[in-house]
Amino acid sequence: MEKLPKLQEFKAPEGYFEALPDRIIQKSKRKSTSIFIRYAAAASVLITLGVWQFGLFNPPAIPLTLEEEAMLHIESNQWSSEDVLALSENPNEILDKIIEEQFGPADIPLEVEDENWY
Amino acid sequence: MKENDQHILELIQSPFTKEMGYRKLIEAYQKRVYHVIRRMVIFHEDADDLTQNTFIRAFRSLDKFEGNSSLFTWLYRIATNEALTFLEKKKKRFFFSLDDHQEKMESYLDQPGVLTGEEIQKKLEKALLKLPDKQRLVFHLKYQEEMSYEEMSEVTGTSVGALKASYHHAVKKIEQSLLNQ
Numbered sequence: 456m457e458k459l460p461k462l463q464e465f466k467a468p469e470g471y472f473e474a475l476p477d478r479i480i481q482k483s484k485r486k487s488t489s490i491f492i493r494y495a496a497a498a499s500v501l502i503t504l505g506v507w508q509f510g511l512f513n514p515p516a517i518p519l520t521l522e523e524e525a526m527l528h529i530e531s532n533q534w535s536s537e538d539v540l541a542l543s544e545n546p547n548e549i550l551d552k553i554i555e556e557q558f559g560p561a562d563i564p565l566e567v568e569d570e571n572w573y
Numbered sequence: 574m575k576e577n578d579q580h581i582l583e584l585i586q587s588p589f590t591k592e593m594g595y596r597k598l599i600e601a602y603q604k605r606v607y608h609v610i611r612r613m614v615i616f617h618e619d620a621d622d623l624t625q626n627t628f629i630r631a632f633r634s635l636d637k638f639e640g641n642s643s644l645f646t647w648l649y650r651i652a653t654n655e656a657l658t659f660l661e662k663k664k665k666r667f668f669f670s671l672d673d674h675q676e677k678m679e680s681y682l683d684q685p686g687v688l689t690g691e692e693i694q695k696k697l698e699k700a701l702l703k704l705p706d707k708q709r710l711v712f713h714l715k716y717q718e719e720m721s722y723e724e725m726s727e728v729t730g731t732s733v734g735a736l737k738a739s740y741h742h743a744v745k746k747i748e749q750s751l752l753n754q
Contacts, residue, residue, distance in 0.1 A: 461716075471621075480596065483628075
């Protein structure tokens with residue numbers, strides 16, 4: 456290995472590093488805004504469902520629970536799986552859980568590193 | 574802690590200079606963060622996304638940075654975690670088998686203009702792609718970045734002994750792979 460040269464760095468596109476700080480800062484601001492919007496959307500859905508539940512809008516003959524109400528939206532295709540994920544606080548965790556259930560647990564976090572992972 | 578790191582952290586702590594601090598942090602470390610991620614994920618588009626995510630994650634958790642290590646070591650830790658998590662998720666979420674993903678990365682190395690070095694460089698890169706992701710990371714940190722085992726231990730959260738063993742195994746596998754090519 457001593458005879459081998461150092462690896463060359465991969466080339467980044469021309470001007471990439473000049474533009475990167477602005478792109479990161481813009482993306483950071485967008486992410487903060489989208490988190491706020493997600494919370495606001497979740498809150499408004501809960502308020503709407505709450506108001507409905509208490510019968511201000513033509514209450515149904517048999518009152519439904521929030522869970523049943525949500526299931527109706529999903530089953531009638533008013534909400535897609537993306538909508539449901541978007542309403543949750545932690546869509547990535549839910550996706551990871553689904554993946555874990557299907558494929559078994561991942562051993563990613565370096566914090567709980569196995570001593571002999573080579 | 575380095576003087577420059579201290580200055581960056583002071584800028585970020587004030588609401589009036591926070592954005593300037595973020596910009597200085599990115600400008601100081603973007604190339605090294607990008608290159609360590611690019612070495613792991615190979616494709617520029619993936620490295621670009623992960624570099625951005627690394628800095629955004631760093632901005633959000635800067636209050637957890639205790640200053641025990643250098644800002645760069647801390648950023649490296651976030652970056653390498655991002656890269657390893659990305660590779661693992663990509664394999665599972667898109668139903669890529671390990672071989673398929675390796676083939677894609679290997680064929681990318683053959684594209685003109687990606688690597689401009691001698692043939693041995695290309696062979697070494699391809700031999701590296703045959704290593705498990707974490708072992709590949711250890712090899713890069715030691716061989717390419719010339720980090721000490723203590724620094725690597727801070728970055729990976731792994732003991733020095735395990736890192737030494739991992740690097741030893743990586744070198745043996747690469748030598749064997751180069752002999753077979």
